[in-house]
Amino acid sequence: MKRTDRTREGWYERFLRWAGGEEPDGPEGPEDPERQEFQEYLEYIDAHGYLEFGAYRLMRWKERKEKGLIPDTAPAPHHEAAKPAQPELPKRRPGRLRQQVKLYRFLSVAVTAVLAGIFLAVALALPTFGDRSAPAVNEVARRYLEQGPEETGAVNAVTGMILDYRAFDTFGESAVLFAAAASTILLLNNPRRRVRTFRGPDELTNLLGRRLLPVILLFGVYIVLNGHLSPGGGFSGGAVLGGGLILASLVLGEERMEQLLPSRRTTRVTAVCLLAYGVMKGYSFFTGGNHVGWDVPKGTPGELFSGGLILPLNICVGVIVACTMYTFYTLFLEGEEE
Amino acid sequence: MIGLEVLLLAFLIFCAAAAILCRRLVSAVIIFMAYSAVMSLLWFLLESPDLAVTEAAVWAVVISLLFFLTLRKINGLKGMERDEED
Secondary structure (H helix, E strand, O other): OOOOOOOOOOHHHHHHHHHOOOOOOOOOOOOOHHHHHHHHHHHHHHHHOOOOHHHHHHHOHHHHHHHOOOOOOOOOOOOOOOOOOOOOOOOOOOOHHHHHHHHHHHHHHHHHHHHHHHHHHHHHHOOOOOOOOOOOOOHHHHHHHHHHHHHHOOOOHHHHHHHHHOHHHHHHHHHHHHHHHHHHHHHHOOHHHOOOOOOOOOHHHHHHHHHHHHHHHHHHHHHHHOOOOOOOOHHHHHHHHHHHHHHHHHHHOHHHHHHHOOHHHHHHHHHHHHHHHHHHHHHHHHHOOOOOOOOOOOOOOOOOOOOOOHHHHHHHHHHHHHHHHHHHHHHHHOOOOO | OHHHHHHHHHHHHHHHHHHHHOOOHHHHHHHHHHHHHHHHHHHHHOOOHHHHHHHHHHHHHHHHHHHHHHHHHOOOOOOOOOOOOO
């Protein structure tokens, strides 16, 4: 096979031949420009480290063009038209950001001042505390206060109002809490990434928490159960219970609490309580707005089992609130990547 | 009694301003807790103990704890974790 046939021979074989130092004055002759270039390339990578031959040729593109190694029809490697058009940068305006920050600060102060002024003006225009002629003191409030204990059986007028006269509002509030808990579960619950990072409570948390925990839980239960007799009720008692559950989780650890009170159970209990509330208060729809026709026995006002449905309703609201708070806490705690 | 109320109200305003003006988010949350505690005292003085209990339980405990957990998630508690060294 004739090796001097340069058109047939591949680059690789020729490079091997040249690199091996064979045929110093071979058939191509010493003044072969390609061979000379290859030797320059070898010297270059000796001096500067390894470089692809193609990259080297690209680097020396101008010199090669002058030597006539590249036909004139070949496109230049840095073709102007091939470049994508540079998007025109916005004109640099020095100090513009600082101006904007200044404007932002000024505007925030101004807006806050205006809002505060409006609120203060409205507060000054309100009737004074305990004014007899205030619009809030009307026949509705009088009826609540005068006939509340008879009609609802609750000594605590506030609870009688929110759980009997306006029980439907409270139902909406509980549903809102449940919806908030449900959406938080949808957003944050990730059973695969459940990393528990409990390393035992602090000494202080342990010391105080273990003593305070029963008192707090008992206080919450008392507020819920005595809602129709003393200040408080489902919401406040439920909030105290929720705080107690969070403290229990801090003291006992999340794993122990997960055994005692699984998150599935809290969700289920919340749903059941909400349903029970709806059933207990839904009868008003069927018996007419004034509960006419089916009256729950009121009992003696002032006793624990009195007030008709207020006590079970209070328990329902308390459980919903406590479970929601605890669910929020566990969900926010979960999924910490450490 | 009026003096105590004025004192508490002044502390309330001070807390509200401090919570906005302080730079660290953790301090803002702690000031917010103090605000809620004083607010619950004020509710009690205004003769609504049920609101006082709710304020103390919801705002001073639950919401603040949620704030702390959120700060922990977004690494707002940097330098305050007790096991920062290891």
